Amino acid sequence: MTTLHEELLHRNNFHTSSTRSWEAVSGIGWHDPTPSGLPLAAVRTLSVVIPAHNVGYCLSSVLDALEGQHHRYKFEVIVVDDASTDTTAAIAAVHPIVTTILRIPERAGAATARNLGTALAHGQTILYLDGDMVLPPHVITDIAARATDTTVLVGFRHNLPYDLHQGGRGVLADHPHLAADHRVVWRPPVGRPLLYTGITLDKRLDGRPLDHTRDFLDLGYGRRYVDWDLPRMVVTALVAVPRTAVLDVGGFDPEFGRLGWGMEDTYLGACLIAAGQLIIPLRQAVGFHLDPPDADQQWQRKLASWPDTLARYWDLMRRPAPTGRSQAFTTGMTKLLRLCEVLQ
16 A cells, blocks of 8 residues: 555656746746736636635735736635634625635534535636735736646745734735745744654754745655655645646545644645646745734644644555545535535
């Protein structure tokens, strides 16, 4: 039996030919913001799936930014409200950019919310976007123009504390900075175990994961950059994937949501890599990630559940890579959808 972990040891991430071919056809750089009228942006259909739980403090700004995209072609926006107790569902239900708003009656976690959105989506490409991510106007076109059936396109996030954004309105008067993402500039702690691998550094490191791995090229074949590997670069705050590939691996593992926070996107990344997907960064696709007012308390709760979700991840990595699960995924989501309320 070949495990998922072993399968990753045989997978490269040689995406240079893909990016150079695209540049030759489009006439612009892979990492350049994309003109709204680029014909390549019309080749594939796109769905934005937003899992949302108690993001009423910023969701209007997130949706306004989607409405303000300069993309000339139609794309759908699906918001899956994960049993919010604030105004999240009401905000999504009246916003003109939202195509579908689904409400889960009991808290299920972001993995299940994304699975439901994936089941409802019609686009060939799915952009998973967190409910607190505000995108500059070119990002949808950046993604739509570059998406293929064999690539996962990774964006980045610039975190803003609540006192700096106050709900997010007007934040795009400034530009989010690529270097604000830990996958780009990373200064890990010294003298205590790192979260993912558990290794302990004995001296300071000026980490540059994106640069030092040549846009993730050097993370193929299961290689690591200190505490980072290729699956861990797949962060669903802002990532675009082929819908058929997500269905084939069975979507996100919902158990992560029941256990706590984190690792469901890393596991999906591992599954997609094992299936032959290339993981390619888009340096220009950077959004503002808007912290809630109680960000510190939420972070402590997330960290408390991290050992459980990390253990689940490594357990799954010792099992065979999932494949051929489209039918089972569709059947499971159809049953779950019957329990949900469609608000729009």
